[in-house]
Amino acid sequence: MILETFPVGPLQCNCTLMGDEEAGEAIVIDPGDEVGRIHRRLAEHNLKLKQILVTHAHIDHVGGALKLKRLTGAPIFLNENDLPLLDMMASQAAWLGIPTPETAPPDERLTDGQSVGLDHYPAQVLHTPGHTQGSVCLHFVPLKMVIAGDTLFAGSIGRTDLPGGNFEQIIDSIETRLLALPDETKVLPGHGPATTIGYERKKNPFLRTQ
Numbered sequence: 378m379i380l381e382t383f384p385v386g387p388l389q390c391n392c393t394l395m396g397d398e399e400a401g402e403a404i405v406i407d408p409g410d411e412v413g414r415i416h417r418r419l420a421e422h423n424l425k426l427k428q429i430l431v432t433h434a435h436i437d438h439v440g441g442a443l444k445l446k447r448l449t450g451a452p453i454f455l456n457e458n459d460l461p462l463l464d465m466m467a468s469q470a471a472w473l474g475i476p477t478p479e480t481a482p483p484d485e486r487l488t489d490g491q492s493v494g495l496d497h498y499p500a501q502v503l504h505t506p507g508h509t510q511g512s513v514c515l516h517f518v519p520l521k522m523v524i525a526g527d528t529l530f531a532g533s534i535g536r537t538d539l540p541g542g543n544f545e546q547i548i549d550s551i552e553t554r555l556l557a558l559p560d561e562t563k564v565l566p567g568h569g570p571a572t573t574i575g576y577e578r579k580k581n582p583f584l585r586t587q
């Protein structure tokens with residue numbers, strides 16, 4: 378298996394490329410920017426892109442999705458509750474002072490419980506609203522790994538002061554969906570370093586449930 382996570386764009390969103398060398402297929406999660414670099418990695422590994430999975434429709438996570446789709450033909454997956462944020466791309470770009478990327482409605486809706494990803498490395502979609510209404514996490518069950526978007530960070534949680542954000546809801550999503558996963562589950566957040574469910578259960582100051 379090929380698993381590469383690298384920060385892209387001015388906000389350094391963690392983009393993940395997962396590939397199955399035997400099948401010659403890959404998925405890309407959160408291609409927020411630097412699409413040329415992502416596309417080059419796919420070519421270097423000789424992988425055909427099967428799915429573009431977007432954890433939520435903030436510009437730093439979705440900004441390069443349409444460009445990557447045009448280069449590869451792969452469909453874009455996004456939860457429908459984030460469609461209003463897609464329509465706000467110009468204001469999102471204005472907040473950051475960067476050009477507005479072209480976007481398009483997703484080809485597929487990511488829904489809770491759905492199975493996505495590669496045949497050998499499937500992921501279960503966990504709808505975890507709070508950072509945005511359409512935020513999802515991707516639980517790669519056999520790999521004991523979760524891609525957390527901006528829901529859970531090492532030692533922190535996603536901000537809830539942007540449109541669609543809700544503090545009680547993100548805490549509830551983390552406690553009922555993510556903390557339900559085994560302690561050894563590796564967490565790849567949307568920004569910053571990796572962590573584990575067990576570490577965050579014990580140490581994350583926002584999650585003091587006991």
Ligand SMILES: [Zn+2]
Pocket residue numbers: 433435508527
């Ligand atoms: Zn975000």
